[in-house]
Amino acid sequence: MHHEHRSPLNSASTVSVFSRRWSTALASTLALVVVLAPSAMATTPSPFADRASGTVPVSRAAADGTDEPDLPPKVIKTEPHQAVEPDAVPSVAPSGADTSGWWPEEPGTRPAGADGPAGARIGCNPVADSDNPHLSGNRTDVSAHAWWYQGDCDNDRATVTACLYEWYTDNTWRRKACDTNGNQKPGRSSSRWLNVRESCDSFERTSWRAHVDVDVNWEVDNPGVSTREADVNCRVFG
Template sequence: MSAVLLGASQTSAAATPVKSNPTPAAAPATAPGSGGASLERSGSGSSAEARGPEAVCTFKTRGDYVHVSSSAFEASGHGWWVNGNCPTSTAVVTVELQEYYNDGRWRTKGTVGQATVRSGGGAGNRATGRAGCDNNTLTGWRSVVDVDLVGVADTPEKLITPARNINCRRY
């Protein structure tokens, strides 16, 4: 007499765990070259009172390279504006610092600087963004500078300064 076993297997397969390769979390890193970026961007504004060609005015948004501050162990970047022919003497300047990460993205870090300043720049006449350093590992930084003319509508473009690798890393 013979027996046939239907619907069941004589062998059992042990589950083999699948090894996963988790992607490491993104971390601050040195930045690639700046590719000819500028420290200046042209902007324009328009006055509600003016008509015709004189309704449009021009100005420049400027910023410096992000650097390690001489007064504290922190990344620092400045922004200011230079008036061309706009009917205002002040603008609100905003500076945010960005740190480069090894996933190719820039992340805003630290304290955003904002100040209402007169045209021209210089100490006391600019906004300053700051980010404390956790260590002195070489890391890529840049700043984003926005100028909003007081009392005059202006274009929304922002200046992104060229990337610089400095001895300041923040996690």
């Protein structure tokens, strides 16, 4: 009986060719996965993704801009149609002066009936809050800390914006600094504070306002706004 004998060289060649083909197929498959994966991920957003995260400081230069849909007004007037005087300077608000400010989203500043019937408001009601403006621990900045409470809202993440306003002699509040946290948890503990501050140019006594706005992430809500005022030995020019 004749037996066919394959040489070791032919067997090795067969294994080598198979290995190369398998490696080529594997590489092609991996390349296809790399190409398709980003587009698939992009078209399937996670239902648990937050709208934003982290604390984003807004510089004084940015706060002086004009295209700022996510920030409160640069100037809050105490009367409707009030003129802003270019020669006005920072000062202490006169005793008994109406410093509430005329801004549509601020409670108590809209004309009676402007919001319509109470039942017309929709959405949940978050609660914004802060401490009074004060001189920071380094004694060189005016500072405030902001937080929020869930109220009757379901979601426990919110975009919180805190701004510092300085009183001017034309009876206006002028914005000097803002900070935003797009993923802030509710509660007053120091680990959940949002800090906003601005360096003092001098240490003359001046009236300051902390203005806080809360927008609950991924939920329809009514404006949560808080303001607190205090005189602080800090003055910022410009």
